[in-house]
Amino acid sequence: MPFVIVHTPAGVNLYCGFRHRRLPSGEIDGVLGPLTDFNNISDLVDGFHADAIDSGAIWHKRGQDVTPDTRVDWKLLDNLRTLDTLLQRTGLRKETSHALIGKYVYLHYLRDRGILSPKKLGRWGIEPSSVFGRTATLDGVSAVVARLDEWLNGSVFPLDFRGKYAPKQDHLRYVAGVFAGDEVSEAGDQQLSLDFLAYNFSFIPIETLSVVYEQFLHAPDEPDKPSRGRKIGAYYTPIPVVNLMLAELQDRRLLEKGMRVLDPSCGSGAFLVQCYRRLIEKEFPPGSKPKPAELRELLEGSIFGVDLEDDACNVTELSLILTLLDYVHPPDLEGPRSRFQLPALRGKNIFRADFFENPAADNPPLQKGFDWIVGNPPWKRLNPDKLENDDKPVLKWLRANEKTRPVGGNQAARAFAWELLEYLAPDGEVGFFLPAMTLFEDAASGFRQAFFQHVKVHTVVNFSNLAEVLAGRRFRVPAAAFFYRHRDDAGDGLDEDEFVRTFSPFVANQEPTRPVRAGARNESWSILINASEIRDIPTSQVADGSGLPWKLAAWGSSLDQRLLSKLGRRFLTLRDLERHRKVLISEGLQLRRAPASEEDEEVDLVEEAVGKNKLDVGPLARLRHVFAFPADAIVPVEPDLRFARKGRTQLPLSVCRPPNVIVSAARNFAVYHDDFLVVPARQIGIVSPTGDEDFLKALSLYLSSDFAFYHQFLTSTQFGVQRGLATLNALRRMPFSIESTPRNELVRWSELHSELVQTKPRTIGDTSPAERTPERQLRLAGMGDVDKKLGRLLEELNGLVSESLGLDDGERALIHDLVHVRLALNDGKTGPAAVRPPKVVELRTYAERLKSELDDFMDVQSAKRHQVAVIHDGLSGMVQVDLIRDSAAARKVQVMKADNAAARELERTRQRLRVQRSQWVYFDRNLRIYEGTRTFVFKPMQRFHWTESQAMVDARQIIAETLQGGGVEA
Ligand SMILES: C[S@@+](CC[C@H](N)C(=O)[O-])C[C@H]1O[C@@H](n2cnc3c(N)ncnc32)[C@H](O)[C@@H]1O
Known part of the structure; x- marks a missing residue:
């Protein structure tokens, strides 16, 4: 409960339900005391009016008061942690x-x-x-x-x-x-x-027990050794995630009495407790008074869990018992004839067992199929060389199932995702919380291929963009929730029209929990799904194990998919050029010292590198648009690094020879260089066997373009999810349009290159303290005026590349918007480029693009056209689209401020819609409403909602939905 307003005879006080803090005066602020005294009632009313909630203004004003880590239960945890340490001491x-x-x-x-x-x-x-x-x-x-x-x-x-x-x-x-x-x-x-x-x-939420438990497990037994909690992957699941997952399952199949739920790695029971609550509330709606025995029957009949840890089982049992008692009317336990006993859950509902040691064999309750299977398994990559005892059963399972149920990367969580199917009733539903890399990493492609064909995955929520805020400081690994069931028609292949619904929430859309400062981290206490984040992916596209559709669903749309495949068909790729011996591509040289003992790997001496320079990528990390290496990035090779792994010398060495192009693993530069320079490991070198300088210069420009970054970001599926690195394979797959460019045209590229090497690169983001040395500042100083020139030249560069690829305006916008707007949301960031208010000219461009896309859809013969008007205030904007007779009025788009006289009429419409559908913007920040031939689209005033590419997506959705008959759409 973020806010509580209390009206007493003495006045009205506002309390923050999330704040428990002692003031210097000794008074308690938050739960026990007023946050603010409101003598003036209208202040209070304004701040909490439905309108303030709709527009998100409430979070702008009060967001910083609602920080879960000041909640009273976190105080309790502090004390309990200290208490545990002291007792053990x-x-x-x-x-x-x-x-x-x-x-x-x-x-x-x-x-x-x-x-x-x-x-x-x-x-x-x-x-x-x-x-x-x-x-x-x-x-x-x-x-x-x-x-x-x-x-x-x-x-x-x-x-x-x-x-x-x-x-x-x-x-x-x-x-x-x-x-x-x-x-x-x-x-x-x-x-x-x-x-x-x-x-x-x-009143302390029962969920707090999960946190107590996690704290216990994560206290190291010995200093500097990983804690037990870490070893077994015990991290409790954030409650908003649990609730979102259960709500999704409820939509598929309502949980009711008689159904059985299993969590195969129940930890402290977060999922089971919420399932039990839902079950109770479904069976006993508010007002009804369940008898203790009825509550017990529900628990015993429906809720089941397995966990390896005795303590976890204890906490789950305690949490379930407390939940039961939560619904009990105390006198019901007291009556003279009350013989009520709490259930003993161990061995009947909660089992201490290893899920990979067939717990069903000795436990009959686990032998019958489950209607719901939910949970958050341990996320652990098993390393067969450093195996813990507890890992042996799962590793045995991995080996036994390698062919039919592959997991990839020895990831135990994916083994759970498979194995639980043995426990699922034929029409049962699963909601399972897995590492998001399951969608993206190359290592998991075998898993994806087998899994999407074997089971019917109907929904995936990709939380990877919320990694920074989902669990506060506890963990930051990108996560995804998978919802699936048995395939009725296993073995019969996929349905042609089968799709997976997916949504990938962005931090920028999390109005209530978005951190107020850059770099700050809030634990999410709610999760909002924005309509613009929902995509349907045809299952056939993911059933080959490809990670690309997932990346596109989170970052782009079907338009990007179309563009990438069109270019892939139209042009040769770098791999093709490699095959035709036009270029040679390789990762750099991993130099090392002489082997210390015979057991070390065999090496070759790399004489050619001795006494030469190598590239140090450190100083380049935060630079963009580098066309010549700054002096501090070129350093001598250490004298004792004269060897490389046997057989791994020739190709890496050949790409160090001049002239070459050196491409960074993070794709922040592709520099043409004409001196011998050792290309370090993971960075990529490209040479031309004929030493074609002009071609290599043009290549360095091509690879420095927005298009190249766009391509690499989308097609290196892991890029930006967990590691900021693109793959060599993705580079090889890049369509390459200048290969056939006539020599005389290459001259322009070459001239542009000479101008660009004169410019200074741009620095991005905060520089780390190490980089903030006076010397470095000096080197980067005076960039201001050079930058302008850089901007102009880059525009020319991107123009040349787009032209060579034959891109139209819409396609150029797709590239521009991803690279210059949406990427500012990467990694849970809320960069100004994406979240700042859009400028009027940008609103106009959005409106024009929307209109032209909608009009393009109309029959050329039609006498009707779309009229588009945008009305906005500081926080939200409304787009009104009318289908009217073609006229001068229809041809012009309008952008107006809400207080503008001309906007009054539209403002009245907005008010009317708002009254009709109270408080919607807050719940759905990207709402579309259809009324006859009119469509209204509401959006927050953040730049990324108002790009040209978003207009293209919006237009397609409007067309699809009006064709379907319209209605209020989320
Ligand atoms: C991520 S935690 C579960 C968190 C739980 N959903 C919650 O919110 O409290 C993973 C749990 O899996 C358990 N576990 C690890 N390996 C297991 C195995 N082989 N069989 C059963 N449980 C296992 C751990 O003890 C840990 O409690």
């Missing part, structure tokens, strides 16, 4: 420490919910002070636990009070004290802190 075993802390969460929850009331304790003859607070005693706690065991079945976090590893009285007091409000410091001091009193455990 005093000699308590890890398992006992976790059980003790878990037990106290449970006891406090029961007390705060009124289930473990003073009356109840009184009836049992137990003094509350012997259980809660610093006066707690071993006798008191063990007595209450025994009673609870009997009453509710207390198998939750079993704790042995007698054995060898039992906690001592001091441990107990310590924990009880902290739960009663004492604050602990790393040094072990304990002092009363009112902070803890803010916790009412009946």
